[in-house]
Amino acid sequence: EREAGFKKGAGAKVRPAPAPQKKNSPSVASPEPALTGKEIQPEATPAPKAIPATGILLPADLEITTWAEGPMLARPLSMDTDHAGRIWVAERHATDTHPNGSRIVILEDKDHDGKADKSHVFIEDSALEGPLEISVFGNRIVAFNPPHLTVYTDTNENLVFEPEIDKCENLLSGFKRDRDTDRVPAIFGGPDGRWYFGHDQAGAEFKDKGGVNFVVRSPALRDEPNKPENARDLTSQTSGDGKVWVGGFAASVNPDGSGLRIVGHGFNRSVGQTMTSFGDMFQNDQSDTGSCRVTWLMEGSFLGFCSPDGRRTWQIDQRPGQPDSDAEWRQWDPGTLSAGDTYDRGSPRGMCFYENGSLPRRYAGLLASCDAERGEVFGYFPVMEKSGFKLERFSLVKSKTPDGFHPIEILVGSDGALYLATTDTLKNPPSAQEVSPTAGTIYRIAPKDFRPTPNPLPADPIKRALALLSSPAQNVRFSGIETLRTAGEKALPALRGMLGHYDGYLQARALWVLPHLGAEGKRITRSLLESSDASTRLLAFRSLRGAGEDFLGAGAQLVPGGLLRKFYSEEPSPAVRREVVLSLRDANPQQKATSVSYFLRRCSASDPAYLEACGLASEGAEELIWSRLKTLAGISLALEWPEAFTKITWRLRPSTAILDLRKRALSESLSDDARIMAVETLALSRDVEVVRTLIEIAKTKGPVGKEARRWLFHLAGTRWVDLDLVPLLKAHGIIEQEN
Numbered sequence: 105e106r107e108a109g110f111k112k113g114a115g116a117k118v119r120p121a122p123a124p125q126k127k128n129s130p131s132v133a134s135p136e137p138a139l140t141g142k143e144i145q146p147e148a149t150p151a152p153k154a155i156p157a158t159g160i161l162l163p164a165d166l167e168i169t170t171w172a173e174g175p176m177l178a179r180p181l182s183m184d185t186d187h188a189g190r191i192w193v194a195e196r197h198a199t200d201t202h203p204n205g206s207r208i209v210i211l212e213d214k215d216h217d218g219k220a221d222k223s224h225v226f227i228e229d230s231a232l233e234g235p236l237e238i239s240v241f242g243n244r245i246v247a248f249n250p251p252h253l254t255v256y257t258d259t260n261e262n263l264v265f266e267p268e269i270d271k272c273e274n275l276l277s278g279f280k281r282d283r284d285t286d287r288v289p290a291i292f293g294g295p296d297g298r299w300y301f302g303h304d305q306a307g308a309e310f311k312d313k314g315g316v317n318f319v320v321r322s323p324a325l326r327d328e329p330n331k332p333e334n335a336r337d338l339t340s341q342t343s344g345d346g347k348v349w350v351g352g353f354a355a356s357v358n359p360d361g362s363g364l365r366i367v368g369h370g371f372n373r374s375v376g377q378t379m380t381s382f383g384d385m386f387q388n389d390q391s392d393t394g395s396c397r398v399t400w401l402m403e404g405s406f407l408g409f410c411s412p413d414g415r416r417t418w419q420i421d422q423r424p425g426q427p428d429s430d431a432e433w434r435q436w437d438p439g440t441l442s443a444g445d446t447y448d449r450g451s452p453r454g455m456c457f458y459e460n461g462s463l464p465r466r467y468a469g470l471l472a473s474c475d476a477e478r479g480e481v482f483g484y485f486p487v488m489e490k491s492g493f494k495l496e497r498f499s500l501v502k503s504k505t506p507d508g509f510h511p512i513e514i515l516v517g518s519d520g521a522l523y524l525a526t527t528d529t530l531k532n533p534p535s536a537q538e539v540s541p542t543a544g545t546i547y548r549i550a551p552k553d554f555r556p557t558p559n560p561l562p563a564d565p566i567k568r569a570l571a572l573l574s575s576p577a578q579n580v581r582f583s584g585i586e587t588l589r590t591a592g593e594k595a596l597p598a599l600r601g602m603l604g605h606y607d608g609y610l611q612a613r614a615l616w617v618l619p620h621l622g623a624e625g626k627r628i629t630r631s632l633l634e635s636s637d638a639s640t641r642l643l644a645f646r647s648l649r650g651a652g653e654d655f656l657g658a659g660a661q662l663v664p665g666g667l668l669r670k671f672y673s674e675e676p677s678p679a680v681r682r683e684v685v686l687s688l689r690d691a692n693p694q695q696k697a698t699s700v701s702y703f704l705r706r707c708s709a710s711d712p713a714y715l716e717a718c719g720l721a722s723e724g725a726e727e728l729i730w731s732r733l734k735t736l737a738g739i740s741l742a743l744e745w746p747e748a749f750t751k752i753t754w755r756l757r758p759s760t761a762i763l764d765l766r767k768r769a770l771s772e773s774l775s776d777d778a779r780i781m782a783v784e785t786l787a788l789s790r791d792v793e794v795v796r797t798l799i800e801i802a803k804t805k806g807p808v809g810k811e812a813r814r815w816l817f818h819l820a821g822t823r824w825v826d827l828d829l830v831p832l833l834k835a836h837g838i839i840e841q842e843n
Contacts, residue, residue, distance in 0.1 A: 159503060159504055159505065160501065160502070160503055160504075160509075161499065161501070161502045161503075161504065162500065162501045162502075162549065163500070165464050165551065165552075166463070166464075166549055166550065166551065166552075167549070167550060167551065167552040167553075167554070168501070168524075168547050168548070168549050169218060169219070169547065169548050169550075170219065170545060170546075170547060170548075171191075171213070171218070171219055171220055171523065171546045171547060171548040172191070172211050172219070172220035172223070172545070172546040173544070173545045173546070174543060174544060174545075176211065176220060176223045177193065177195065177209075177211065177223070177544045177545070177546065178195040178196055178197055178543055178544055179195055179196040179527050179543040179544045180193050180194070180195050180196075180512060180513065180525040180526075180527065180544045180546070181193075181194040181195060181196060181206060181235060181236050181237070181286075181287070181512070182194045182236065182237045182238055182290070182454070182512075182513050182525075183238070183513050183515065183523070183525050183546070184238055184239045184240045184515065184579055185240070185515060185517050185518050185523070185577050185579075185580065186240050186518070186580065187518055187561065187572060187575065187577075187580045187583070188518070188558075189212075189213065189517060189518045189519055189556065189558070190210050190211065190212050190263075191210070191211045191212075191220070191517075191523060191546060192208060192209075192210050192211075192226065192238060192240050192245070193208070193209050193210075193211060193238075193525070193546075194206060194207075194208050194236040194237065194238045194247070195207060195208075195209060195544065196543075197228065205228075205230070205232065205233055206232040206233060206234065206235075206236040206249065207225060207226075207227060207228040207229070207232060208225070208226040208227050208228075208232075208236075208238060208245065208247070209223055209224065209225050209226060210223065210224055210225075210226050210263055211223045211546070216555065216556060216557075216558060217555070218548065218554070218555060220546070224263070224264070225264075226245070226256075226263060226264060226265055227256065227264075227265040231249075232247070232249055233249070234249070234250075234281065234286070235249070235250070235281075235285055235286055235287050235288045236248070236249045236288070237249075237287075237288045237289065237290060237291055237301075238291070239290075239291040239292060239293070239299075239579050240579055241293055241299075241359070241579055241582045241583060242582075242583040242586075243257060243258040243259070243261045244256070244257050244258075244359075245257075245258065246275075246291050246299065246301075248279075248288050248289075248291055248301055249288075250279040250280065250281040250288060250303070250306070251277055251278060251279045251280065251281065252274040252275075252276070252277045252279070253274070253275050253276040253277070253279070253291075253301060254272060254273065254274050254275065255271075255272075255273050255275050256270065256271070256272050257270055257271040257272075257273075258270055259271060275313075275357075275361045276310050276311075276312065276357070276361060276364075277310055278308055278309045278310030278311070279303050279306070279308045279310065280306040280307045280308060281306055282304055282305070282306040282373075285304060285306070285373065286530075287373075287375050287453065287512075288302075288303065288304070288375070289301060289302030289303060289304070289352075289354070289374050289375050289376075289377055289387075290302070290375065290376060290377045290378070290454060290455070292377065292378060292379065292578055292579060293578065293579045293581070293582030293585075294356060294379050294383070295379070295381050295382075295383060295581075295585070295612065295613055295616040296356075296383065296616055296646070296647075296650040297358075297359075297582075297585050297586065297589065297616070297620075297650075298356040298357060298358060298359075298363075299356065299357055299358075299359055300354065300355070300356045300367070300377065300379065300385070301354070301355060301356075301357075301377075302352065302353060302354035302355065302371070302374055302377055302387075303320070303352060303353060304352045304371070304372070304373045304374065305322040305351045305352045305371065305372055305373065305409065305410070306322075307320055307321045307322055308320045308353075311344075312357060312361055312362055312363065312364035313360060313361035313362040314362045314363060314364075316343075316344040316345060316364065317343065317344040318343045318344060318345065318349070318355075318364065318366070319341045319342070319343045319344075319349070320343070320349040320350065320351075320353050320366075320369065321341065321349075321350055321414050322350050322351040322352070322409075322410045322414050343366075345365075345366070347366070348412070348413065348414075349366050349369045350369055350370060350410055350411075350412065350413065350414030351369055351370045351371050351372070351407070351409050351410045351414065352369070352370070352371025352372055352373060352374050352389070352409070353366055353368060353369040353370075353371060354366070354367050354368045354369075354371070354374070354377060354385070354387065354401065355367060359586075366404070367385070367401065367403050367404065368385075368387075368401045368402075368403070368404065368405050368406075368407065368441075369406055369407070370406040370407040370408050370409050370410060370412070370440075371387075371389050371407050371409055372389050372390055372391070372392065372409040373389065373390040374387050374388065374389040374390075374452075375388065375390075375452060375453050375454065376388040376398075376452055376453060376454050376455030376473055376474065377401075377455065378455045378456055378457045378471070378578070379457070379578075380457050380459070380609075380612075381459060381609045381610075381612040381613050381616075382609075382612050382639065382642070382643050382646075383616075383643065383646045384400060384486070384493070385400070385401040386398065386399065386400055386401065386455065386457065386471055386486065387399055387401050387455070388452035388453075388455060388473050389407070389409070389452060390450070390451060390452055391429075391432060391446075391449075391450070392432065393428045393432060394428065394429075394448040394449050395428055395429035395432050395433070395443075395446045395447075395448065396446065396447055396448070396449075396450040396451075396452050396475070397433065397443045397444055397445060397446045397447075397452075398444055398445045398452070398455075398471075398473050398482065398484065398495055398497070399441070399442075399443060399444035399445075399495075400444055400486065400492060400493040400495070401441070402441055402492075402682075402686070402713060402716065402717065403686055404686065404689060404720050405440075405441035405716060405720070406439055406440055406441065407433060407440065407441055407443070408432075408433045408434030408435070408437065408440040408441075408443075409432065409433065412439060413823075416822060418431050418432045418433075418434060419431070420822060421434070421437075421818075421822070423436060424814070429443075429446045433446070437788070438719065438754050438755045438757065438788060439716070439719060439755065440716075441713070441716055442492060442712050442713065444493070444495050445484070445495040445496075445497050447497065449477065449478070450475045450477050450478050451475060451476045451477035451478075451530065452473060452474070452475050452476075453474040453475065453476045453511065453512045453513060454473075454474045454511075454512060454513035454514050454515070454525075455471065455472060455473045455474070455514065456471075456472050456514050456515050456516050456522070456578070457469075457470070457471050457472075457516075457578070458470040458471075458472065458516050458522065458576075459516075459576065459607075459609040460520070460574075460576050460607055460609055460610065461516055461517075461519070461520020461521065461576030462519060462520030462521050462550055462551065462554060462556070462576070463520065463521070463522070463550070463551065464551065468607075468609070469485050469486070470483055470484070470485060470500075471483070471484040471485070471486055471495075472484075472500055472514050472522070474511035474512060474513065474514050474524075475511070476510040476511055476512050476527070476530055477510070477530065479502065479503040479505070479507075479509045479510060479511070480499060480501065480502045480503070480511070481499075481500045481501040481502070481511050481514060481524065482497050482498070482499065482500060483497070483498050483499070483500035484496065484497060484498075488639075488679055490678050490679070490708070490710070490711040490713065490714065491678040491679045491681070491682040491711055491713045491714040491717070492711075492712070492713035501524065501549065508528050508529075509526055509528075510526055510527045510528070510529070510530055511524055511525070511526050512525055512526065512527055513525040515577070515578075516576045516577055516578065517548075517576070517577060518575055518576065518577040518580050519556035519576075520550075520556075520576040521548050521549060521550035521554060521556070522548070522549040522550070523546055523547070523548055523549075524546065524547045524548075524549060525544065525545070525546050525547075526544070526545050526546075526547065527543055527544055528543050528544075528545075529543070565587060565591065566587070566588070566591055566594065566595050566598050567598070568584075568587070569583070569584040569585075569587035569588045569591070569595070570584065570588075570598055570602065571584070572584030572587070573585060573588065573602075573610075573613050573614070573617075574602075574610055574613075581613060585613075585616070585617060588617045588620075588621075589617060589620045589621075591621075592620075592621055592622055593621055593622040593624065593625070595617070595621055596618075596621045596622070596624060596625055599614045599617055599618055599621065599625070600628075602614035603615070608639075612643055615629065615632070615643055615644065615647050616643075616646075616647050616650070618647065619647055619648050619650075619651035619653070620651055626648070626651070626653075629644050629647055629648055629651075630644070630648065632644035633645065633648075638676070638677035638679060638680055641675075641677065641680050642677070642679055642680045642683055645680065645683055645684060645687075646683065649687055655668065655684075655687060668684070668699050669702070671684040671703075672684075672685075672699065672702040672703045672705075672706065673702065678706075678708070678711055678714050681703060681706065681714070682713060682714050682717040683717075684703070685699075685700060685703040685717050685718055685721045686717045686720060686721060687721075688700055688721045689720050689721050689723060693724045693725035693728065694725075694728075696721065696725060697725045697728040697729050697732055698732060700718060700721045700722055700725070700729050701729050701732040701733040701736055702736070703718055703721070704718050704729070704733050704752055705733065705736055705737060707748050707751075707752060708748060709747040709748040709750075709751045715751060715752065715755055716755070718752070718755070719755040719756060722756055726756040726757070726758045727758045727759060727760050729756065730752070730753065730756050730758040730760060730761060731758075731760055733749075733752065734749075737749065742763075742764035742765075742767040742768055743767065743768060743771055743773060743774060745764075745768070750778070750781060753765070753785060754781065754784070754785045754788075757785060757788055757789045757790060759789070759790075759791040759793070761785070762786065762789070762791065762793065762794055762797060765782045765785055765786050765797075766782075766786075766797045766800070766801070768781075768782035769782040769783050769786065769797075769801045769808060769812070770800075770801060770804065776806070776807050776808060779808045780807065780808055780811050783798070783801060783808060783811050783812050783815065784811075784815070786798055786801075786815075787812075787815035787818075787819065792824060792827065795816075795819075795824070795827070795829065795832070798812050798815060798816055799812075799816065799832070799833070799836050799838060802816055802836075802838050803836070803837075803838070813838055816829065816833060816838060817833075820833065
């Protein structure tokens with residue numbers, strides 16, 4: 105009955121069913137280990153007091169109180185929480201001998217009065233310097249401090265790193281550090297059992313534990329003053345996974361360092377990253393000119409801060425009359441994901457996604473994004489729109505005096521409250537003596553008069569894992585995922601019970617684990633592909649794919665009657681179809697061509713996310729897919745293309761379309777907009793044979809010829825500079841036609 109209820113979408117909704125109203129939610133706790141680290145004790149621990157309403161603006165049903173401040177806390181860089189409610193903080197700790205030093209401290213509210221009363225150092229190491237991002241997964245503390253992604257294992261779980269007992273391993277190495285940055289992207293555990301992290305546009309070259317060499321490069325390093333004379337030019341170099349990755353990026357990896365995958369690239373200085381229990385990832389990014397963004401990140405997508413080959417900044421490719429906000433994220437170019445919500449000046453930092461916990465029920469599904477420069481935390485309730493997400497911004501927390509209030513990190517605590525870390529300045533002090541004793545503050549945001557009630561973890565391993573999986577804190581849940589997977593079929597009864605939970609987010613977490621619990625777990629998950637609820641079908645597909653399900657079936661299911669046909673012919677949800685077609689990206693070109701062309705037949709000209717997913721899936725087979733689609737759709741006349749087919753051609757840019765595009769550009773029966781679209785598609789082609797076609801079009805009068813000439817001048821100085829087009833353009837009289 106529980107399975108049947110979930111199959112109908114009983115809880116798998118964007119806004120899950122509310123929990124029974126409780127005044128306070130218990131936090132999950134466990135017996136406290138003995139501490140042997142250096143403690144940082146405050147002189148006194150007064151009861152928490154609310155920040156005056158005249159200073160901080162937030163919703164009326166929430167209250168903000170000081171949870172920790174100096175001298176217990178220095179300037180925070182990042183933070184995370186554990187199952188017992190402790191807050192782990194990476195903080196700037198400058199000394200005379202180590203002026204750019206960082207360290208990790210642990211803060212506790214031992215008497216549960218709503219304010220930290222004890223702090224001690226987990227690790228203070230001269231190797232930790234500059235920006236430092238941390239996440240806590242049980243007794244493993246993952247620290248990203250370029251050039252290394254390091255895992256500290258607290259073997260005896262005494263909350264102090266002891267080199268002679270505990271383990272320190274550089275899981276991945278080779279991340280370059282921007283000389284001007286003071287932050288690195290977040291690390292979090294996904295519901296699929298993988299670790300997610302990212303890096304800015306400084307670039308990287310590293311190997312995962314499987315030996316695959318990844319290369320990521322952007323124009324940022326081309327101007328590096330200290331670059332060695334004979335340094336390798338990594339621009340546009342293909343990675344070991346066969347793809348070209350440029351700019352800032354996000355990746356996922358197994359906890360043992362194997363199976364790394366790039367999940368997005370083309371970022372600037374993205375810091376905030378998070379993921380829902382349904383597997384949807386969100387991130388933010390900083391702008392150079394005033395178009396910061398908060399974006400839903402589709403798997404493998406390109407965000408456009410630099411050119412796709414990593415050779416050009418967005419300013420070089422900005423078109424006449426194009427707003428900076430569109431140009432910076434290449435919103436007029438094919439192969440680029442929609443930027444989501446963009447806004448002017450700012451410094452986006454940490455993010456979190458609230459699903460369950462102690463806040464009033466209306467906050468379930470809240471995406472919170474810090475902006476340190478604006479002194480504000482933005483809120484969103486992401487809503488599925490076609491195959492993407494609509495993000496409408498509102499102010500969740502805002503200071504009336506942002507000069508001394510700079511939010512840099514936000515998380516959901518294990519008690520279900522929100523915890524917000526701030527600094528008093530965004531500038532690094534030149535010396536240790538100039539660090540303010542009140543440089544950092546951690547606030548708690550919760551219902552008024554909230555007081556958590558600790559609850560010890562059950563002794564039974566499976567019940568303990570379920571308690572962890574149900575935690576409001578994202579990374580606390582990860583330990584529960586690992587334990588349940590290890591338990592295998594023994595955990596199946598408990599997971600079946602969780603499918604009947606009133607909260608859709610908890611149901612979703614259970615569904616990610618199910619296919620790892622043997623044949624019966626996979627059967628249940630497969631059955632949910634038939635659910636009447638689109639979110640459930642989407643989640644079931646993601647879960648099965650993450651567990652290694654072979655949807656191609658060695659090619660057998662690519663033929664009519666197979667499983668993929670069900671998705672491209674019968675699936676009503678564009679979001680589900682988007683997810684399925686994305687899974688074909690790495691398939692054999694001959695195998696996937698027919699399936700992708702069928703998915704493209706259901707492409708809408710007004711759904712850019714679906715078009716981009718099909719474009720990514722078409723990689724390596726664009727010519728074949730375009731030709732098959734043209735045949736399937738019965739399109740024979742170049743001047744009678746439907747709008748959707750025009751958009752598809754613009755995205756795929758196959759060489760086989762050049763003749764048809766020439767006809768469209770030269771036809772006086774089409775509108776100027778349609779003809780200019782054909783010129784643009786030709787100009788963005790990967791085939792240099794279009795040069796002669798563009799020259800022919802450039803000789804015509806009017807706006808179409810003018811646009812062709814503009815593209816020729818631009819290409820002569822950028823993508824096709826090696827072809828030395830200027831003499832050819834002079835020979836055809838193109839240059840003389842334009843001042």
